[in-house]
Each structure stands twice: as structure tokens, then as C-alpha cells.
Amino acid sequence: MSSVKSDVPSLAVQFAANQTPGSRVEQLGASSWRLSLPSGPAGQYRLAQIDDYTRLVRSKFPWRPPLALSLRARASAPVVPGTWGFGFWNDPFSLSMGFSGGVRRFPALPNAAWFFFASPPNYLSLVDDLPACGNLAATFRSPRLPALLLTIIAPALPLLAMPQASSLLRKLARQIVCQDAASFSIDPTAWHEFRLEWGLAQARFFVDGEPVLESQLLPLAPLGLVIWVDNQYFSWQAAARPAFGTLENPLPVWIEVQGLNVSAGCSA
Template sequence: MPDLLQTARPFLAGGGRIESHGPGGIRLTIPATPAGYADAQLDDTQGLPRARFLWRPPLRLAVRARVDHPAPLGTWGFGFWNDPFAVSIGTGGTARRMLCAPRAVWFFHASPPNAFGFTSGPTCGWRAMAIDSPNIPGGLLTPAALVALALAQLRPLRGPILRYALSRITASEAVLGAGTEEVHDYVIDWEHTSATFSVDGRLVLRAPHPPAAPLGFVAWIDNQFAVARPEAGLRFGVLPTSDPQSLDILSAEITPGAL
């Protein structure tokens, strides 16, 4: 059972930091940030092309975690994703990646004014999520996405473009209760034909169509926001924060193999 807190690598921005916290745990913290972007992230995707990301079903991810703030601004969470917005073309040992459509199996929190979702449910808050999307080659998706982004700024085209883009994504979501300041046990059982999410031993979501492609582990807290709604358009930004915000991960382990 890999101990992700020992094998994953940090990514820090805007004064973000990762420190030891308790016996075997870590604390990811972003400082008070009146302007600019701040992130404290732990992942195992850095330097790898997406085809070499480490994790495929079947497996179990077990995380014991809490946040230190009743309503953190920005986003935070943990689970698996394909790092869809990282674009890097390099040589040698660097990753060769282009833009790709999102895939994820994770617990994800987004504060207002974040407004995005792939089902008819709420567009922000604390959610269990499984997201899959078509396998479109990056060489085709990147220019198409840039054109769509430009056209989506035109009010008459905004709604149709975003409705079409969101309709191409297959997703299952469940809104989770409050109480994230308390320590909880989070489990994702990711199989080929389904993914189940549990909190403190209670099933909260069964997703029938999880992604099958290799994904990477990520845990983070940042001050970003994103809006992707037909009625509101597409925009991204950062939120000013007046206090430090932390995500405590007391343990994080993966058990590969049949469940």
C-alpha cells in the first residue's frame, strides 16, 4: 500500500507550504493572499506524460483529512485526475502534454463564486465527483478549445457553445454535508465499471461510468475560482483571502487490485 504522503511531490505557489503535521501526516497551507495565486499541492504527476500516470482501476484510495477553516475560499480536495490544463512541451525527461478533456475521481470543494458542474445539481460546495470525457487528441483539442473560448465571449454564442461542451462530459456527483473541519475518513473504490465514494464508512455516491484512463494522485488547497455555465459564461480567476487556509491530511494510502 503506497504511502502517498511519502511518494508524491510538492508543487507550491504564492507562499504555499507543506509541513509535517502529527504522526505521519502533513499540512498543506496557503497564506493570507490579498492578490495573486496561492497553491499548496501534493501530486505524483509532475514530469510525466499522461500515458504514464500511475493509477488505474481497480484500486482503493483511503484518506483521513480535515480543513482548518469553516468556509475556505477557492478550491481544495484529493483524489485522482488527468491534470487536463497542464500544457508542457519539453525534451529529455520533461512531460510532453497538451490540453485534454477532464477526467477525475475525487472529493472536491469549490467555494462561491465557483460555478461549474456536470450534472443538474449544485455548482459549488463539497462534492464527491467522477468525471469522464471523450478521448480527443490534444493536437485537435487545443486549437478547437482556443477557438471555442474566443467565441464563448460573444453573448449569442456563449450558451450554445458551453451547453455543447458540458454535454460531452459524463459525470456523477453527490453533495456532501458540512463538518469538514472535523477529521473524516474518505474512501474511493475505483473499479472498471463503477466508482464508489464513502465517508466514515457510509456510501455517499456510486458512479456508474468512471474514467478508465490512467490518472494521477493529487491533494491541494488554493484560492482559484472558475465559472463555466451557459448562462454565466466561462471565466477564471483568484480570490483574495485574509487568513491562512490549511488542509490536514493525516494519512493517504492506495490499495491496488481487485476489491
């Protein structure tokens, strides 16, 4: 893990770079990066990520509203196997535990506001009338349940293998994990301008200056800033068991970001 710094005009961001073997994080400028994954088979996890929370406990994550995130981004292919994106979240699955220097945290329920790009077979919505795959602007809001309570719930997870029980648990989950999302159409291989305004009353998402989502469903602060690409998928559809794993990368893939800026205050 290495440290890189974004010298942005408004608020400084201190990033750490995390990558699996063969993946790369390259800083191209003061606020520009390329994150790349090698080709490889399914069954092997590949990740390239920068974030500003690896060494922090969740209560010390740096970002609270009102603020705005803006950057330019593009990808190497129209569809990158797995997921990629950027925005704010609470690292609910404590991914950083797998990397040197990462703080050990108990799992939590998700809180996030981000741009999220998901290839098939991802299905990332608990709400059937929300988009679950593709180019997404999305927010998640969940209560902060004590770690002990999550531990008590864990023995019920094997029931997810039973379709009827899985359907009931999915209905229960969407009462606890609230979400909002909208899809948008772009060519991800071309440069696009992205802006996320996380305000006190709403979150607003813009692509090339055009609004794609305005939501009053806001995540609980504080959150961390993350930019990533990986080959992971997760799918939990109605009347189906959850499925998750890693996808083949027939070719190397990458994403690039430029002009990253986090500014205090916003109009949302």
C-alpha cells in the same frame, strides 16, 4: 519542488510537492501532510499541492482500477476561498508546467474521480441538475482528443464572451465531458474519514463510512493522485459567460491529511 514519500501498507506513493511563494507543504509523518496558503489579495494565485505525476507524461500516470484511496482530512475553516480536495485526475490543464521539473503536456479534457471542495463563486458543473459548489464527490469522463484537434478548436474560445454563443458551447461541452456528482454535509474543520473505491464497474465514495455517491460514470485511466488547496475559482452557468480568477484569502488557510493509503483492488 521537493520529493516526499508516503510509506503506505499497500501501495507506495512517491509524491512531489508544488507550492507558490509563501505557500507551504509540510510532511507531518509517513502518510500525513499539512498544505497551507498565506493570506493575500485576489489576483494572486496561491497553491499548495502534492502529486505523483509532475515528472510523467500522461500515458505514464501510475493509477488504474481497481483500487481504493482512503485518508482522514480536515480544513482550517468551514469554507476555504477557492478549492481543495484529493483524488485521481489526468491533470488536463498541465498545472505542473509552471513548476521546476514538470513535464510539458498539451491540455486535455478532464478525467477524474475525487473529493472536491469548492467555495462560491465556483460553479463546476456543466449539467444543471448536478451540484456545482460545496462539498462534492465527483467523477468526470472525457474522450482523449488529439492535441491537434484541441488546437483547432481554440480559435472558437473568444465566442465564450457572448452569452448566446457561450450557452451553445456549454451544451456542446456537456455532450463531450460527462460527469456525475453528489454533495454531502459535514463540518470540514473536524476530522473525517474519506474513502474512494475506483472499480472496473463503478466508483463509490464514502464519508465516515457512509456512502455519498455510487456512479457508473468512470474516468479513463491512467490517472495521477493529487492533494491540493488553492484560491482559484471557475464558474460556467447556463446563459452566462464563463468566469474565472483568484480569490482573496483574508486569513491564512490550511488542510491536513492523515493516514493516506492506496490499496490494490476494491469491491466496486
